Amino acid sequence: NAGVTQTPKFQVLKTGQSMTLQCAQDMNHNSMYWYRQDPGMGLRLIYYSASEGTTDKGEVPNGYNVSRLNKREFSLRLESAAPSQTSVYFCASSDSGRGNQPQHFGDGTRLSIL
Amino acid sequence: QKEVEQNSGPLSVPEGAIASLNCTYSDRGSQSFFWYRQYSGKSPELIMFIYSNGDKEDGRFTAQLNKASQYVSLLIRDSQPSDSATYLCAVRNSGYSTLTFGKGTMLLVSP
Numbered sequence: 001n002a003g004v005t006q007t008p009k010f011q012v013l014k015t016g017q018s019m020t021l022q023c024a025q026d027m028n029h030n031s032m033y034w035y036r037q038d039p040g041m042g043l044r045l046i047y048y049s050a051s052e053g054t055t056d057k058g059e060v061p062n063g064y065n066v067s068r069l070n071k072r073e074f075s076l077r078l079e080s081a082a083p084s085q086t087s088v089y090f091c092a093s094s095d096s097g098r099g100n101q102p103q104h105f106g107d108g109t110r111l112s113i114l
Numbered sequence: 115q116k117e118v119e120q121n122s123g124p125l126s127v128p129e130g131a132i133a134s135l136n137c138t139y140s141d142r143g144s145q146s147f148f149w150y151r152q153y154s155g156k157s158p159e160l161i162m163f164i165y166s167n168g169d170k171e172d173g174r175f176t177a178q179l180n181k182a183s184q185y186v187s188l189l190i191r192d193s194q195p196s197d198s199a200t201y202l203c204a205v206r207n208s209g210y211s212t213l214t215f216g217k218g219t220m221l222l223v224s225p
Contacts, residue, residue, distance in 0.1 A: 031211045042217035043158070043202065050211050058212065090157055096211035100146035100165055103204075103213060105157040 002026050004106035006091050012112045013081045021076040021109050023091030031096040032074035033058075033103060034066060036087040043090065049074055050096065081113045116141045118205050120216035128224055133190040135201050135219050140184070143208030147179055147186045150202040152218065158202055162188060193223045 007022045025032065033048040035058075045058030047066040055066050063085060065077045074093075078085055088110050092103040117140040127133045135149075146165050150158035164170045164177040164186065176189040186205075190197055200218040207214055 033212070040217065043215040045212055048212055094211060100163075100206060102148050102160045102163050104160065108157050 004091055004093055004104055006089075006106035006109050008109060009107065010110045012114065013078075014114050015082060017081050019078050019081060019111075021078075021089055021091075021111075022073070023075065023106060024073045025091075025093040025104075026072065027093060027095070027104065028071070029093035029095045029104075030071065031094045032068065033092045033094075034064075034074070034076045035090045035092065036060065036085075037090060037108075038087050046076065046089075083113045085111065086113045087111060116205070116207055116214045118203055118214050118216040120201075120203050120219045122217060123220040124222045125219055126222045126224065127193050129193060129195060131193050131223075133193045133197065133221055133223070135188040135190075135203075135221065137186045137188075137203030137205075137216055138184055139186070139203075139205045139214070141205060141208055141214070142184065144205045145208065146206035147177070148204040148206075148213065149175075149177060149188045150204060150215075152200045152202055154199075190221075193221075195223050195225050197221060198223045 004025045034046040035043045049055045049068040052071045091106045094103040095101045149162040152158045162177040164179045170177045174191045178187045202218045203216040204213040
């Protein structure tokens with residue numbers, strides 16, 4: 001069972017470069033989420049998509065854009081990377097249409113901005 | 115801003131003891147509560163969820179919920195060194211599919 005798949009697993013960028021993080025889930029979930037995790041800050045929601053065709057800002061959306069490409073895929077784009085965006089990024093999905101269902105996480109992308 | 119508070123730890127317990135992890139939350143309308151375990155360098159892994167007041171048991175894990183006090187806890191019985199990890203409390207935001215996470219409590223179980 002693949003679950004939630006994120007690519008790439010590691011990436012190093014230079015300040016000002018752009019990059020898209022990819023996420024795909026095979027659980028037929030309708031909701032998908034992007035988080036960042038920094039030491040001492042916990043998991044913070046960047047953007048989410050409650051259902052195909054909708055996206056909404058989370059707690060820390062500045063500097064990011066998202067695209068819900070279809071029900072399976074939800075991408076996160078950094079248009080002009082900054083050192084402050086160095087973090088571990090997690091994608092998650094949930095079957096929110098069935099009530100109080102948990103979120104399931106991918107393995108993460110470790111991103112360093114130099 | 116909805117908040118979820120956890121003691122950062124580390125909480126140190128000897129092997130075989132009961133570990134007690136606590137969490138408080140600010141969103142009084144929250145209905146769903148989740149505990150995730152995260153090993154160093156890995157992604158969060160769901161271990162328990164609870165929706166109703168009282169206790170819910172699953173193997174060595176017991177989740178406890180008190181909505182009136184806005185408090186949720188996780189008990190780990192017969193703690194093992196393999197339980198050493200960071201435990202994240204997550205609360206579903208009322209009216210949304212999103213979760214607010216606490217910053218996590220690090221648990222260290224010594225042999």
